[in-house]
Each structure stands twice: as structure tokens, then as C-alpha cells.
Amino acid sequence: MAADPFPHADSIPGRLINNLSRVVSAWGGVVVQGLTTLGDISLFTFQMFVWMFTTKPKRETLMPNFYAVGVLSLPVVALTGTFIGMVLAIQSYHQFKSIGMETRLGAVINMSLVRELGPVLAATMLAGRVGSAMAAVLGTMRVTEQIDALVSMGANPIHYLVVPRFLACMLLIPALTVMADFMGIVGGYFYSVIVLGIDHAQYLQKSRDFVGGFDLFSGVFKSVFFGATIAIVSCYRGFNCQPGADGVGRAATAAFVQSFVMILALDIVLNLFLDGVYFAIWPSGAKLF
């Protein structure tokens, strides 16, 4: 058993100092661990960019990842997008009706979708469906020495495993976002116009008046960063997986939770940036917050 670094003191102030020291030490440990992880992820990302720009990835590694990220994620993103559009219509309808503005429902639903819910929803589905699977696959490869085998045969694991996943997530998430936006708009329209009976022409006219190209662009722009974050966090977690089934499970969970937190944190920063850009280009634009 390791020696207690804080031996018990008999006096009350001594015990107090001991307890305080333990708390400071524990928090210090957390901070050091956090900084080490941050440094590690930065280095990992740097190496990934170096490999991405210096050596062309192989087609055999790109295609399966593009298929898993783009094609296989499409149905679930489309389905959840439709539901979100309908839910927005259900939630907003009564409030808007009470002030006689139900025809503006389209503007609210579509604006929320293209600026915020579409990209965040696509990113969340990607983190859950693809990110945790990436961490589990790479973690299993680490635990079963498959990554060592790659290295021993002259392949760089970052170039071979991480770069294709990063490119797949970063390049295909805009398509998923557009799909989530589109299906959300369709879902919202269906519920508002077909089920709730809002006037079709007015619904579309108000949507057109309020939702512009920049709104669509900002959603797609943000999604690129979300995709990159998901790939980096998930691959990093997989590469640093602890041995055993428990280690792989933890890596997969951590990949999703950390990606999700990072997506929301990035969302704030990117929204502030995009609003700054918007007002720089159109100073007379409506104030958004």
C-alpha cells in the first residue's frame, strides 16, 4: 500500500490543513490531467493535418468510411429531421395562434431548422451513430494489437485510420445537414398545412420572407466544424482506449459525450462569429439577440 502523503494530524487545525491539501491535490490532478489531454488531442490533430496534406489517402480506406458516414447515416438523419420539424409545429402552433400569427409558423420552424436544429441534429446523430462506432472500432484495434500490426507493416495508423474518418465526417456532414433541414421543413409543412390547416401560400410566403441564403449557409458552415470535432474526438478516444471490454465501452461512451459537449460549445462560438460576419456584411440587418 502506498504511504499516505498526508499523515493524520491530531490537532483540529492539522486535520483541516490535511483535508484542504487533499482537496487541492485532487483538483490539481484534475487540472493537470485535463491539460495533458488537451495537449495530446492538439498533437493528435496536428499529426492528422500533417498526414492529410502530405500523403494522399488511399481509395480503399476512403470509400468504406464515406459510405458509413454519408449513405448509412442518411435515413436516420432524414427521419429525425422530419420528426423535429413536426414537433416544432406542434409546440409553436398554440402560442402563435393566440396572437393571430399562425401563418408565421413557417418562418419560425424553418429558421430554427436551418440555423440551429438541422446542423446540431445531424451532428448529434453522427456522433451517436458513427462517432461511438469509430471509437469502439479503433479501441478494439488498439486492444487486439491491430494498430501495432499496421505500424509493423509500415503503415501509419493516423494516415491509414484517422485521415479517412476525418475527411468522411467533415465532407459529408454538410449533406446530412441539408437532408435534416429539408426533411424538417417537409415535416413542419406537413403538420402545419395538412394537419393544422394553415394557409399554404401564406406559410410558404412568410418562410421565404424570413429565411435567407445566409441562414442556410451558417447552418452548413457550422456543421463542417461539428463533423471535424466528432472525428477527432472519437478517433482520439479510440486510439487511447484502455484494455478490455470495459475500456472499449468507456471509449465509445466518452466519444459520444465529449463530442456532444464540444458540438454545443462550438455552436455558441460559431454563432457569435457568424452573427459578427452577418452584421459586418448587412449592418442594417435585424438584431438577433
Place this chain on the structure above:
Amino acid sequence: MDDTIIEQIVAPISKSSSPIVETVALSLKFGRQVVLKDISIQIPKGETVAIIGESGCGKTMLLKTLVGLVTPSAGKVIFDGQDIHTLNDREMTRLRKRFGFVFQNAALFDSMTINQNVGFPLRQHGVPRGRQAERMILDGLAEVGLPSDVALKKPSQLSGGMRKRVGLARALILQPDLLLYDEPTTGLDPIMSDVINELMLRTQKRYPVTSIIVTHDMHSARRVADRIIMLYPYSRLKPGESQILFDGPPDLLDTTQDRRVKQFVQGEAGERLMEMLTSRGHGDLETPNLHDSIAKKVTLEE
């Protein structure tokens, strides 16, 4: 398999005295834990060396350090006159074409077929392609006694012994100068273990290859090795002792006077169980009653 048949198939290999791989005062630490300390070994071309020792003594880490999978804390690994840990990525990639590594659980890529697994080094190093590569893959599988119909299967569809043989075929496909085996017979039945031993012997006779075999299996070590090196866990050594307890031909193992070597070779626990039971804070046996009952049982048996 009959040795005389092998003799007829293959030409004898001349062994050279110049080392193909050499470690100079090699040390490896993880945090405060010392795994390897001042290991200096020279392995001549064509020699087959078995590295034996109990679990946790650093055998596998030594093997991985030799091919640059693990970076040593101090010391050098010299392969064919070059210190491999000073090479850049591109030079190291080129050098890795000359290594073949058979991993403990084969480490086949789950997402690929057997065909793709065995052909991976060919694709990686760009030699050769197309039909010639396919021919080499099928020949490689045949050499380890696998039929061509396994080529399109996934690793999960094969037994442990077949996976090991695929791992061997993959390691051999580029005809490496240095072949490293990490516990090649662990987890296999006795017949399959002997098949692997025979394949190792056959490989040694077929190519001018230097082999390093990490194993616990004394039968296997005696059967295939020209030389045996026994490592001992650094934490159990007395100050100033070398981590290499034995280095010599297999025949000398039986005449050694070192109690620790004898104990390992004969597979005897000796005082080790009592040591484990009496060591403070032993994680496995913290329940006092269980501890006492096992201690009593051991005393009675003694």
C-alpha cells in the same frame, strides 16, 4: 511432420557471426515502473533465439522495442548497422519491409478478408500488384497449410490456429530478414502448437531468416531455438543483478545452477505462491478468511 522431408525440400542456410540486430544498454520505463534495464543482446544473421521468462518480465516489450513499436527510455536498437530509433518516418517505413511480426493473437484486421490481410504488406509497399500479388497470397497461404478457399473469409470465421497461420503467412509474404513471433503457441491445442513449431522450423530452413521468438512454452523453445535467453522481472532482481538470467544453447538449460532458471524451466511455483499470499495489499486476496485458508492449505501441503 517429418524433418527429413523438410531437409529434402530446403537448402541449408549459412549462419553468419555478424549481428543483424543488436541492443545496447536498452532500458524501458513506464512512469516509475522499470520494465527493461540495460539489456544488451547481439543476434547474428540466421540465428533463432527464444526469449523466455515469466509474465510481466518485459519479453513482449523487448520484441516491440526491436521493431520500433515502442521507444526505449535509454539505449539503442541497431538493425543492420542502423540505430532504428534515430530514423525518420520514411526511413523507418522502408526498413519495416524487412521485418515480419507474428502477433500473439494474430492481430488480423477484422474488417478485411484473409486475402486482403495477407496481401496488406504487398499493397503497403507497392510490390507486386495484380495477378502476381494474388499468386503470392495463395502461395503464402499454401505454405502455412491453408487452402485457397479461406482467402475470401473474414478472420472471425477462422479458428485460433488458422488465424495464427494466417498471421504467419502475412509476416512471411515479403520474405523478411527478421521475423518476430510473440507467443506463437499460446492458446493453441498441443497438435496445433506443434504445427506452428514445424512451420517455424520450416521457415528457418526455407529462407535465410533471423527469428526471435517470445514464448512461455519450453517445449517449443527447445524445439525451434538455437539459443535461449531468459529474462527476469526487474522488480524481483537484487541490486546490481542482470535482467538476463540465462543466455545460451537449449542444452545448457538443464545444467544451469540458477534456481530461478530451473524453477521456470521445470514449471515449479516454489516459494512464489507464499510470497504472493503474504505480500501486503495483494489485490486478489484481500479477504482475510480466504487468505488464511489458502495459507493453511499451502503449509499443510508443504
